[in-house]
Amino acid sequence: MPKMFSSKRILLSHDWKWIIHSLGNLILDQFHSLEDMGTLEQIDAPQTQSSSSSSSSIDSNNHPSRTPPPSSPSSSACRNRTDLSTDLRLGLCISPSSQSELPFHSTPREESFNWPPIKSILRSTLVGKQSHLGQRPSLFVKVYMEGIPIGRKLNLMAHYSYDGLVKTLGHMFRTTILCPNSQPLNSGIFHVLTYEDQEGDWMLVGDVPWEMFLNSVKRLKITRADRC
Amino acid sequence: MQRMAYKFSFPEEVLEHVFSFISSERDRNAISLVCKSWYEIERWCRRKVFVGNCYAVSPMMVIKRFPEVRSIALKGKPHFADFNLVPDGWGGYVFPWIAAMARALPCLEEIRLKRMVITDDSLELIAKSFKNFKVLVLTSCEGFTTDGLAAIAANCRNLRELDLQESEVDDLSGHWLSHFPDSYTSLVSLNISCLGSEVSLSALERLLGRCPNMQTLRLNRAVHLDRLPNLLRRCPQLVELGTGVYSTEMRPEVFSNLEAAFSGCKQLKSLSGFWDVLPSYLPAAYPICSRLMSLNLSYATIQSSDLIKLISQCPNLLRLWVLDYIEDSGLDALAASCKDLRELRVFPSEPFGVEPNVALTEQGLVSVSEGCPKLQSILYFCRRMSNAALNTIARNRPNLTRFRLCIIEPRTPDYLTLEPLDSGFGAIVEHCKELQRLSLSGLLTDRVFEYIGTYGKKLEMLSVAFAGDSDLGLHHVLSGCDNLRKLEIRDCPFGDKALLANAAKLETMRSLWMSSCSVSYGACKLLGQKMPRLNVEVIDERGPPDSRPDDCPVEKLYIYRTISGPRLDMPAFVWTMEDDSSLRLE
Numbered sequence: 129m130p131k132m133f134s135s136k137r138i139l140l141s142h143d144w145k146w147i148i149h150s151l152g153n154l155i156l157d158q159f160h161s162l163e164d165m166g167t168l169e170q171i172d173a174p175q176t177q178s179s180s181s182s183s184s185s186i187d188s189n190n191h192p193s194r195t196p197p198p199s200s201p202s203s204s205a206c207r208n209r210t211d212l213s214t215d216l217r218l219g220l221c222i223s224p225s226s227q228s229e230l231p232f233h234s235t236p237r238e239e240s241f242n243w244p245p246i247k248s249i250l251r252s253t254l255v256g257k258q259s260h261l262g263q264r265p266s267l268f269v270k271v272y273m274e275g276i277p278i279g280r281k282l283n284l285m286a287h288y289s290y291d292g293l294v295k296t297l298g299h300m301f302r303t304t305i306l307c308p309n310s311q312p313l314n315s316g317i318f319h320v321l322t323y324e325d326q327e328g329d330w331m332l333v334g335d336v337p338w339e340m341f342l343n344s345v346k347r348l349k350i351t352r353a354d355r356c
Numbered sequence: 357m358q359r360m361a362y363k364f365s366f367p368e369e370v371l372e373h374v375f376s377f378i379s380s381e382r383d384r385n386a387i388s389l390v391c392k393s394w395y396e397i398e399r400w401c402r403r404k405v406f407v408g409n410c411y412a413v414s415p416m417m418v419i420k421r422f423p424e425v426r427s428i429a430l431k432g433k434p435h436f437a438d439f440n441l442v443p444d445g446w447g448g449y450v451f452p453w454i455a456a457m458a459r460a461l462p463c464l465e466e467i468r469l470k471r472m473v474i475t476d477d478s479l480e481l482i483a484k485s486f487k488n489f490k491v492l493v494l495t496s497c498e499g500f501t502t503d504g505l506a507a508i509a510a511n512c513r514n515l516r517e518l519d520l521q522e523s524e525v526d527d528l529s530g531h532w533l534s535h536f537p538d539s540y541t542s543l544v545s546l547n548i549s550c551l552g553s554e555v556s557l558s559a560l561e562r563l564l565g566r567c568p569n570m571q572t573l574r575l576n577r578a579v580h581l582d583r584l585p586n587l588l589r590r591c592p593q594l595v596e597l598g599t600g601v602y603s604t605e606m607r608p609e610v611f612s613n614l615e616a617a618f619s620g621c622k623q624l625k626s627l628s629g630f631w632d633v634l635p636s637y638l639p640a641a642y643p644i645c646s647r648l649m650s651l652n653l654s655y656a657t658i659q660s661s662d663l664i665k666l667i668s669q670c671p672n673l674l675r676l677w678v679l680d681y682i683e684d685s686g687l688d689a690l691a692a693s694c695k696d697l698r699e700l701r702v703f704p705s706e707p708f709g710v711e712p713n714v715a716l717t718e719q720g721l722v723s724v725s726e727g728c729p730k731l732q733s734i735l736y737f738c739r740r741m742s743n744a745a746l747n748t749i750a751r752n753r754p755n756l757t758r759f760r761l762c763i764i765e766p767r768t769p770d771y772l773t774l775e776p777l778d779s780g781f782g783a784i785v786e787h788c789k790e791l792q793r794l795s796l797s798g799l800l801t802d803r804v805f806e807y808i809g810t811y812g813k814k815l816e817m818l819s820v821a822f823a824g825d826s827d828l829g830l831h832h833v834l835s836g837c838d839n840l841r842k843l844e845i846r847d848c849p850f851g852d853k854a855l856l857a858n859a860a861k862l863e864t865m866r867s868l869w870m871s872s873c874s875v876s877y878g879a880c881k882l883l884g885q886k887m888p889r890l891n892v893e894v895i896d897e898r899g900p901p902d903s904r905p906d907d908c909p910v911e912k913l914y915i916y917r918t919i920s921g922p923r924l925d926m927p928a929f930v931w932t933m934e935d936d937s938s939l940r941l942e
Contacts, residue, residue: 242440243821244707244737244764247496249522249550253631253655254705268440278927280444300897302928 241283267342273301273319273350284342290334294321297350306353318353365393372401381406400424407431408866410448410472411891414920415456426465427491428457432472434869434914435819436844438496441871441912443897445927447473449499454478458485466491473497479504483511491517498524502551506532513540516569519547530555530578536563545572549598549629554578557587564590574598577631582610585617592620599629602637602656614640628652635662645669652677654703660714664689677701680716680737687720691727699733700724704764707737718745725752733758740771741798746780750787759784760795766822766847769799776800782807785815795819805829809836817842830854834861844869851909852879859887867916871895875913878906883915884933891918892933893926901931 246254248268272279280300287293294305303319321333325344333341333348366374375398378384388398404427405418418425432448450472457464464486474497482489489512494500502525508518509532530553536543543563548555557579564570570591579587579600588594604610614637618624624644633656648670653663660683667673667686673694680702682690690697702720706713718741724731731753741763750756770777777798785791785808792814796804800823808815809832816839824830831854833843843865851874862868862883877894880901884892894901895912922932 243766244704244762245439245819245821246703246707246737247438247522248440250654250703251707254707278445281440283440302899 241286269345269347271297271300271348271350273303274352276301282348284345289338290341293333297321297348301350303350305350319350320353322349322351323347324349368393368397371397375401379404403427404466405429409916409918410450410453411920411923412866412916412918415453417920419456419460423460424463425461426463427468428453428464428466429468429470430472431470434844434867435471435842436846436869436871437471441846441869443895443927443929446895446930447923447925447927449925450474451478454481454485458482462486463488465489466493468493468495469497470495471497473499474504475499476501476504476507480507483507486512488514490514493517493519493521494523495519495521496523501526502528502530502532502553506535509533509535510537513537514542515540516542517545517572518543519545519572519574520550521547521574523550525551527552529553533563534559538562538566541566542569543567544569545596546570547572547574547598548576549574551576552578557583561586561590567591568593570594572596575600575629577601577629580604581614581637582607585613588617588621593623594621595623596626596650597621597624597628598652599627599631601632602630603632603634604637606634606636611637611640615643619643622647624648626650626652628654630656633658635659638662638666641666642669646671648673650675654679654701657681657705660686668693670694671696673697675699677703679703679705680714681705682720683715684717684720684723685715687716688723688727691723695728695730697724697728697731699758700728700731701735702737703735704737704762707764710765712739718742721745722748722752725749730755732756735760735762735795737762737764739764740768741777741780742770742772743775743777743780743783744770744772746777747783750780750783754787754789756784756788757790758793759788759791760793760819761797762795763797766797767799768797776803778803778807782811785811790814793817796823797821801825802829802832805832809833812837814839816840818844820845820848822847824848824850827851827854831857834858840864841866843867845871845873847872849874852876855879856883859883859890862890862915863887863917865917867914869912869914871912873913874909876907877901877904877910880910880913880933881906884935888935889917889919890915891922894931894933895929896931897929 252268267284268281269284270279271282282293282296282300284293287296298305301319303317305319305321322330323333323341324330324346326346330349336344371394375384375387378387381404384398384402388395399421400423402422402425405422405425406429407413407418408431410430410432418428430450430453432450433442433446436442437446448471450469451474454467454474458481462485465488467482467489468491472494474494479500482492484507492508492512492515497520500523505518505520505525508515530551533555536559540563544567555576555578564573564587571594573587573591573594573596575584575587575598577600581600581602581604584599588597618641621644625647627641627644627648627650630653635658638658645666646669649672651667651670651673652675654677656663657679659681663678663682663686667676667690671693674696675698676690676694678686678701682702687702690700702716716738718738721734721736721738722745725748732755734756735758738761741761769775770780778801781794781796781800781804785794789811791812794808794812794815794817796819802825805824805828808818812818812833813836815837818833818837818840820843827850829848830845830850833840834854835858840861845868848870850870855870855875856879880892880894883890893914893916894910895914896910898904898911901908901910922934926932
């Protein structure tokens with residue numbers, strides 16, 4: 129099986145990929161059906177129920193640029209077949225392009241705290257040494273929510289203001305965290321964000337400028353608004 | 357020739373005695389498969405158990421099969437947890453294991469954990485339940501405080517080894533060390549390098565003084581250099597030492613004191629620590645360099661010239677971990693001086709910078725591959741690479757067993773030809789026939805995976821990031837690598853097809869991790885349904901995958917084989933795909 133694929137790959141590798149990329153995504157489908165006609169001639173495969181145009185297994189996202197175009201994920205229509213191994217041999221799958229996100233492209237910001245792959249303990253030692261601009265060091269602090277024994281870790285350096293921090297935490301803990309100096313618009317359960325500073329005191333987040341906050345925060349706690 | 361038909365078998369005790377010489381887990385597993393009686397005899401005399409994935413089997417299953425086990429090793433979170441890819445709270449809790457073993461294995465002596473969550477409650481339970489407890493190794497673990505350590509120190513009278521390597525400890529104070537009673541003398545190995553607070557140095561000195569079998573001492577950063585000589589004088593028989601901070605006020609008596617103390621350690625073979633190094637203090641360690649076999653300078657921010665002076669005095673070095681400050685010139689010196697070198701790791705001093713800050717290129721690695729004939733294990737961070745260099749390295753060192761290359765900028769091509777690095781890595785897998793572990797980086801197409809599937813027959817662990825074009829890449833690996841156990845993938849355009857076509861392969865592996873790829877929720881559900889002996893975990897912090905269409909890709913996917921079914925301790929952002937027997941056809 130791999131042998132067949134390798135000859136197919138040679139035919140379709142560099143030449144086709146560059147052509148496909150430069151002609152753009154709009155023409156992509158037509159090229160895909162051309163490729164699959166070639167596929168069906170080379171491989172003796174039993175006919176399957178799937179019909180119409182199919183996407184090949186080659187997606188045009190190997191350009192050296194950092195933002196490859198989206199690939200179309202396989203559709204659930206294929207799932208009716210019981211023999212899973214024929215899927216790949218045929219390279220056939222109906223794939224409407226979906227609205228879903230680009231899954232395999234990390235944002236540059238995400239890259240900085242899980243790439244390159246060095247352990248946190250080395251990362252935190254080195255970060256202290258770095259001096260010039262353009263760096264994106266990390267500052268991980270633990271965040272606990274009232275009532276939940278397991279805490280989460282958050283990189284404060286990935287945010288540039290209280291707004292971003294509050295949004296991320298609200299998303300992470302699935303609650304609404306009141307911004308500093310704001311009132312809840314309706315009734316319901318709300319939480320506020322507090323932090324422990326270097327002296328061990330618990331303060332309400334948002335009282336001091338963001339940079340000063342970064343220098344003094346040790347850990348965060350989310351508590352219910354009515355308890356404060 | 358007489359042919360005698362008779363039944364001949366060794367008495368059980370004899371077989372047990374024979375088995376006692378066999379310690380490798382794989383060999384033991386092989387023995388247990390010979391016949392039923394060997395299975396029974398073997399399970400009663402198995403003393404060491406290694407569980408590579410704590411969720412692959414339940415504590416009760418292990419205890420029932422091996423009732424006399426004395427030493428257990430458990431691993432929890434997937435490897436990518438080291439790089440913050442596994443959200444906090446995912447799992448890996450050791451408490452159920454400790455609780456079950458506390459009840460059933462009172463003679464347990466050794467617990468070794470990696471990437472697990474262990475609370476103070478667990479530590480206290482260990483301290484109280486195992487009278488002959490000897491070894492506690494917590495590598496990259498978290499969840500406990502120094503209070504838990506105090507319980508261990510106070511109660512484990514026979515403790516020999518306490519190793520907290522790279523664990524995250526809530527360091528409440530250094531006072532826990534003083535909980536070792538005055539009558540306690542059995543310490544052999546102590547690694548507290550990850551702790552933040554100061555421990556009482558006088559308590560430590562007294563402890564070292566009364567433990568004649570001390571062999572390994574890894575101090576934490578808070579121990580000042582001028583206190584090191586006193587500590588060393590208490591245990592001159594040390595084999596492995598991790599210093600604390602390696603700088604202090606320049607005072608001549610501190611230097612001579614330190615040099616004398618080092619000279620007194622005639623057995624010292626391994627050095628680490630070296631935070632905040634003051635280069636003028638390095639020569640104090642020169643007296644022991646000729647005996648050094650392992651040198652970990654991963655935190656030492658010293659320049660190439662100082663590194664060269666140190667390394668050229670270590671002809672017996674087997675292992676070197678160093679920052680890229682060593683530069684190509686330092687690696688040339690390494691290649692010239694350390695002919696016995698087995699393992700080299702070069703870490704990036706400025707991992708987030710775009711421009712190179714040091715003169716370290718692929719040339720350094722090529723030099724070492726030429727000069728060090730016994731080099732087997734490489735971990736190398738750099739900013740440029742070429743197919744030609746990889747080819748040379750592969751041909752120079754066909755004995756490589758571990759090759760991990762990280763080109764810092766994702767998708768970087770061959771800097772000479774601007775082509776993908778497929779053929780370079782292809783040469784590595786083709787020539788290094790014993791390669792067990794491989795990490796890829798740089799610009800890579802499906803081609804490299806074809807090479808890996810074709811040649812990587814001994815490959816057990818593969819790490820892939822920002823590589824490949826299509827499902828073919830994943831298919832090559834899953835269908836070609838016969839010995840693959842662990843596969844971890846991030847940010848690659850691999851989707852449903854290869855995964856579903858190779859579903860059966862997944863049961864022959866320990867685990868598969870895929871994050872920021874194109875595997876759809878529908879495919880995960882299908883895999884979960886079809887493969888009851890796999891746990892298919894969807895990790896998604898955007899909320900329930902049911903709230904999105906089936907063809908929407910999942911954020912992260914962790915698949916592992918298990919005989920204990922779906923786990924019950926999942927947090928809100930992890931879903932195990934159900935095994936639905938009614939949907940299975942035939």
